[in-house]
Amino acid sequence: MTDELTDGYHRFRQNRWPAERAEYEALAANGQKPHTLVVACSDSRADPALIFDTAPGELFVVRNVANLVPPYEPDGKLHGVSAALEFGVNVLQVKRIVVMGHAFCGGVNAMLKGSPSNCQDFVAPWVEQAAPTVRRVVEDFPADQVERVAEETVVRLSIDNLRTFPWIAEREAAGDLVLSGLHFGIADGILSKLTSAKRFERLG
Ligand SMILES: [Zn+2]
Numbered sequence: 001m002t003d004e005l006t007d008g009y010h011r012f013r014q015n016r017w018p019a020e021r022a023e024y025e026a027l028a029a030n031g032q033k034p035h036t037l038v039v040a041c042s043d044s045r046a047d048p049a050l051i052f053d054t055a056p057g058e059l060f061v062v063r064n065v066a067n068l069v070p071p072y073e074p075d076g077k078l079h080g081v082s083a084a085l086e087f088g089v090n091v092l093q094v095k096r097i098v099v100m101g102h103a104f105c106g107g108v109n110a111m112l113k114g115s116p117s118n119c120q121d122f123v124a125p126w127v128e129q130a131a132p133t134v135r136r137v138v139e140d141f142p143a144d145q146v147e148r149v150a151e152e153t154v155v156r157l158s159i160d161n162l163r164t165f166p167w168i169a170e171r172e173a174a175g176d177l178v179l180s181g182l183h184f185g186i187a188d189g190i191l192s193k194l195t196s197a198k199r200f201e202r203l204g
Pocket residue numbers: 041042043065066067102104105106107108
């Protein structure tokens with residue numbers, strides 16, 4: 001481990017552990033019962049646990065490049081995001097799935113401008129799943145709005161793809177599961193929420 005990680009662990013043991021020990025012990029004894037599954041980007045600046053100020057046990061988090069949810073494809077191949085969704089929804093029975101995009105997303109930028117030359121094995125095909133949709137949508141917007149519109153489009157697309165999973169669609173239809181989309185501004189710390197009108201509006 002780097003010094004940063006060791007130092008952080010020591011702070012955790014000294015400061016947080018004494019205060020939160022009972023909470024961890026209860027989670028160990030009773031198991032986890034997170035209320036929300038979050039699909040977020042791997043970007044180091046948009047950490048769901050920090051932004052939602054949550055405690056251990058509250059969020060079941062899936063992070064990947066550009067907060068993408070692929071469509072339902074039960075083909076026996078290696079689907080990490082879908083595996084997390086299946087476990088979170090069918091076993092943990094989360095009540096909410098939140099897809100959170102963010103500003104300055106490198107993955108979304110790769111959809112617009114191509115992936116870095118040394119990221120062709122995995123990043124390029126991964127972001128390509130959303131790139132045609134994103135490029136089509138941003139055509140109608142001025143250059144200074146393209147990044148933001150693209151980031152919002154990816155959140156909408158991921159939510160559309162969530163509904164291709166039959167056990168997600170069924171639970172949503174039954175009123176047992178709520179799907180929502182968010183965008184985190186990073187520089188201003190502001191969260192915007194996808195409304196029923198398909199627009200993103202600043203959270204009050
Ligand atoms: Zn990102």
